[in-house]
Amino acid sequence: MICPACKIDNIEGVDECDSCGEPLTQEVPATLASELEDSAAMTALSDVASPAPVKVAPTATVSEVVDRLIAASASCVLVVGPDGCLMGIVSERDLLYKVADRYEQLKSSPIHEFMTPDPETLKPDATVAWALNRMDVGGFRHIPIVENSRPQGVVAVRDLLAHLSRHYMPAGS
């Protein structure tokens, strides 16, 4: 069972957490935090992130990328090299700042010229709380989820918003 205090997975039936010593036999475990804080610190990104990110080759053209974004109603694409490793990310904002009114002129250019190379990434078991911190500190809205250099998904600020609004209970409710 997962220890409510430190989140380590224990063998079923043990009396206390192997890692932090929290008693696991009480009927109602100690209230550790609000439902909202609890869910943010306990939920893994693999449970909230979009598991099928739009992936494109670095040679894909700007217009192909725009078409893919519209078709998938996505807000970013991951640029993936021939070896399957993540090379960069292109968000709506990149297209707005770097392409926008020069679209006609740039639509055949390869997308790698406009991507953010080597973006900050997170592992699938990172938590919602940690992703919120990274977006807040870094000022970005998308974080690729990567394991062994391979993209497994992407978490967007709207995924986090959806998760938080599901768990947000106004006081007294």
Place this chain on the structure above:
Amino acid sequence: MSTSTLPQLTPKDFASDQDVRWCPGCGDYSILAQAKKILPEVGIPREKIVFVSGIGCSSRFPYYVNSYGFHSIHGRATAIATGVKVANPELQVWVVTGDGDGLSIGGNHLLHLIRRNLDINILLFNNRIYGLTKGQYSPTSELGKKTKSTPYGSVDNPLHPLSVAIGAEATFVARTLDVNVKHLSETLLRAAKHKGTSFVEIYQNCNVFNDGAWEYATSRETKDDTTIFLEHGKPLIFGKNRDKGIRLKNMEPEVVQLGGDIKEDDLIFHDEKAVEPSLAFMLSRMRYPEFPEPMGVFRSVDAPVFEDMVHDQMRQITEKQGKGDLEKLLNSGDTWVVS
């Protein structure tokens, strides 16, 4: 202090009735659990134990231990603990502090507790961030660290808590990790038993504002190569296959591969009892990624403790000059009235 009449306490006896307010997954939980585990073994009744803290997530600790405690002033836990111990040396005093509380605002006070060698146990929870205030960089944050208060990366050289403590000649200095509960409890017990200032740095994960800060030292894949466990009188050996060691070359440590020409006898042998703090200081400067980071007791030496000296001095002077009179003292010498 006689312990013969004490009822046998258990960790549960040290649990308070307060709801724990740390984030789920926080490393502070295991430190609390291990402290509650060793306190019965220390054999001091609850009413003779005091936990003093400053401000921070770590500083919420005294609420959760069923003993006396102060959740005191930011950075001043060490000053308040000094007062507590001198006023009543019978008490076992613990200071719980963070890298911010103990080394930013409280850096000065920390040094004075250590140099005086009060018999106090200091636990510094190092998560390399200000947790309570939601993720600003701290004095132990690494160069280049991006946080809410260093959006372009920190340009401050970090402090290394053990180098600071050894620089102030702490008589007991150790390092341990939140996730290694066995090592953690053994280290806390040794700190409790040491007579004099015990300074313990605990690598603690803040999973919300600085997740993975110590991953290199805790993950199963890397920890054997990135940490080295000190044992008194034993050579410094580490690595998954225990085939690497630390040798002294021109007064500096170097990582060497065992086997071939290099034997165990060529390595540094750990001596926690060395009176000179130089070896301990050198160990405290061994840092990842150049070196494995030492865990365990760096230094454990005997020295007179401050509170004994204060009380001895008071006794001697009282014997010679009789009991003092505060009223008389205040009215002695030149006095004047400010109009």
